[in-house]
Amino acid sequence: MDELMATLKKEIFEQLNLHHVKPEDIGYDQPLFGEGLGLDSIDALELIVLLQQKYGIKLANPAEGPKIFYSIKTMAEYITDHKKQ
Amino acid sequence: MSFDKAISGYVLIKEGRVMYNDVVLFQLPDAAPAIFFNELYNALHINYPKFFKMDNLCKTVFLATEVLLKDRSLTGKYKAEETGIVFSNANSSIDADVRYYQSSMLAPSPALFVYTLPNVAIGELCIRHGIKGETACFVFDIFDSVFQAWYVDMLLDTIGTKACISGWADFCDEKFEAFFYLLEAETDNKLSIKHNSENIDKLYNHVWTS
Numbered sequence: 001m002d003e004l005m006a007t008l009k010k011e012i013f014e015q016l017n018l019h020h021v022k023p024e025d026i027g028y029d030q031p032l033f034g035e036g037l038g039l040d041s042i043d044a045l046e047l048i049v050l051l052q053q054k055y056g057i058k059l060a061n062p063a064e065g066p067k068i069f070y071s072i073k074t075m076a077e078y079i080t081d082h083k084k085q
Numbered sequence: 086m087s088f089d090k091a092i093s094g095y096v097l098i099k100e101g102r103v104m105y106n107d108v109v110l111f112q113l114p115d116a117a118p119a120i121f122f123n124e125l126y127n128a129l130h131i132n133y134p135k136f137f138k139m140d141n142l143c144k145t146v147f148l149a150t151e152v153l154l155k156d157r158s159l160t161g162k163y164k165a166e167e168t169g170i171v172f173s174n175a176n177s178s179i180d181a182d183v184r185y186y187q188s189s190m191l192a193p194s195p196a197l198f199v200y201t202l203p204n205v206a207i208g209e210l211c212i213r214h215g216i217k218g219e220t221a222c223f224v225f226d227i228f229d230s231v232f233q234a235w236y237v238d239m240l241l242d243t244i245g246t247k248a249c250i251s252g253w254a255d256f257c258d259e260k261f262e263a264f265f266y267l268l269e270a271e272t273d274n275k276l277s278i279k280h281n282s283e284n285i286d287k288l289y290n291h292v293w294t295s
Contacts (some may be wrong), residue, residue: 014185016138017137017138017196018134018137019123019134019137020132020134020137021134038134038171040196042138042196042199045195045196046195049192049193049194049195052192053146053191053192078120
């Protein structure tokens, strides 16, 4: 899980062009939206694309988005669960 | 000198140099656009994270406007509805269009898609500088100062626009340039240039001496 979270963090920073923060300043548990990284709705769409492109996971229920994309940890958990299936 | 409808400030970005009101403010002549943009952003001490998500045309107009308005704020002097932006370019949003097309071969990027219109750049400036008046982006082969002067003059004469960011900004094939000036209905600014196509051309066609 640690390895996946580290990879995911790197991918998120690259995909979303997050030049205003350092990767080491963001913990795996920290919220990605709102007070965390301050991501917006376009970033949310980019995260959906990232899941699909890098991990072959299509978000079945968009309503689950806020839960899945809450933090790097919740994203990694979702990836782990859905890659097993 | 003061005139009705005067150019009260201007910025010219071309060939890796930035001129602001007759003074060379920044230069990095041989740098790639990405490096030039980041270095200029840092030199201007801007803190606006959204900058890093913008496409190249938006970065060009954003930085040009940051320089143009670095010593002043439009919202301090005008109501939001009294301020406008009109610029033209030759290549519309082709740089973002091509990048989006390329991304669509794998998975279309939403972040690129939102920049596939040149007037998105205007939206970015409106958000940043609180502008809510008339806005337009025109596409011409080359900068047409006669049209530009006529169009923005008309805004000031007819619909209550009192200040307008006006000019030219283009990005294509890793080449870019921007020429923006601030036109004000009345100004007592030190730099006050009569607004006509001859003066606009003189500023835009500046030749670097060294």
